[in-house]
Amino acid sequence: MSLEGRAAVITGATSGIGFRVACALSRRGVKLVLGGRRADVLEQHCEVLPDALYLAGDIAEPDMPGRLLELALERHGRLDIVVNNAGQNHNGPIESVDVEQVCGMARVNVEAAFRMAYLAVKHFRDVGRGHLVNTSSVLGFKVRPYAGAYAGTKYAVEALSEALRLELAGTPIKVTCVEPGLVITDLHRDHADRPEVAQDVAEPLMPEEVAEMIVYALEQPDHIATPRLMILPQSQSI
Numbered sequence: 001m002s003l004e005g006r007a008a009v010i011t012g013a014t015s016g017i018g019f020r021v022a023c024a025l026s027r028r029g030v031k032l033v034l035g036g037r038r039a040d041v042l043e044q045h046c047e048v049l050p051d052a053l054y055l056a057g058d059i060a061e062p063d064m065p066g067r068l069l070e071l072a073l074e075r076h077g078r079l080d081i082v083v084n085n086a087g088q089n090h091n092g093p094i095e096s097v098d099v100e101q102v103c104g105m106a107r108v109n110v111e112a113a114f115r116m117a118y119l120a121v122k123h124f125r126d127v128g129r130g131h132l133v134n135t136s137s138v139l140g141f142k143v144r145p146y147a148g149a150y151a152g153t154k155y156a157v158e159a160l161s162e163a164l165r166l167e168l169a170g171t172p173i174k175v176t177c178v179e180p181g182l183v184i185t186d187l188h189r190d191h192a193d194r195p196e197v198a199q200d201v202a203e204p205l206m207p208e209e210v211a212e213m214i215v216y217a218l219e220q221p222d223h224i225a226t227p228r229l230m231i232l233p234q235s236q237s238i
């Protein structure tokens with residue numbers, strides 16, 4: 001199904017999976033609104049991506065999800081796709097984990113994701129169509145030592161996604177939960193060890209590979225739903 005002429009909001013679009021989704025959708029003629037905190041990076045992206053706008057700011061601010069959606073409606077005149085992707089990853093053993101960082105992560109990964117999901121689906125209900133993509137993780141249904149809080153945020157995203165899918169079954173509105181394994185992005189930049197070494201993954205995913213799978217879900221015909229999309233490196237034994 002062609003995505004040409006549609007409009008998408010992508011959160012967490014400065015880097016990693018979100019930026020690569022922006023590139024992949026742009027190649028298919030989708031108009032974009034990009035979110036993230038680093039305004040200078042978003043500005044650079046918008047210089048090279050046609051029909052792309054940005055709004056920089058902390059997605060955990062309660063009004064930010066709504067402002068991103070409003071920008072798409074005001075400037076692109078429509079909103080068909082929301083990629084609810086901004087996320088943080090703060091882990092650690094009990095002795096040294098930073099509880100404030102963990103709670104900040106929960107505000108981004110859960111509270112902001114929930115606000116965005118509900119606002120997006122309310123809009124899709126009003127116009128009678130739309131596709132919400134939530135970036136979860138393989139840790140949305142498994143846990144690892146030291147990563148319980150991060151996994152908990154993704155379990156929450158999985159639960160909301162599944163409930164919305166059930167609520168919206170039979171309507172033209174779709175919800176997809178994306179569940180990547182290890183992807184090489186900036187997400188683990190603060191970790192002491194490189195994640196592919198710490199997790200013993202010989203060949204992790206690249207963000208553009210995950211982006212193409214997300215576009216695959218978005219391009220499915222109206223009658224096909226892709227509620228969950230797990231994407232793992234073949235070398236990851238999680």
Ligand SMILES: NC(=O)c1ccc[n+]([C@@H]2O[C@H](COP(=O)([O-])OP(=O)(O)OC[C@H]3O[C@@H](n4cnc5c(N)ncnc54)[C@H](OP(=O)(O)O)[C@@H]3O)[C@@H](O)[C@H]2O)c1
Nearest residue numbers: 012014015016017036037038058059086087137183185187
């Ligand atoms: N990498 C992996 O192995 C992996 C695996 C499974 C799932 N995921 C999920 O994939 C999603 C994207 O992560 P990524 O791997 O692509 O990492 P990334 O490159 O670090 O991207 C994270 C994005 O979230 C944005 N962000 C973080 N905190 C924010 C805040 N308070 N306000 C607004 N934007 C914020 C960042 O932008 P700014 O820094 O500019 O704010 C960035 O654009 C996340 O939800 C993550 O949990 C990643």
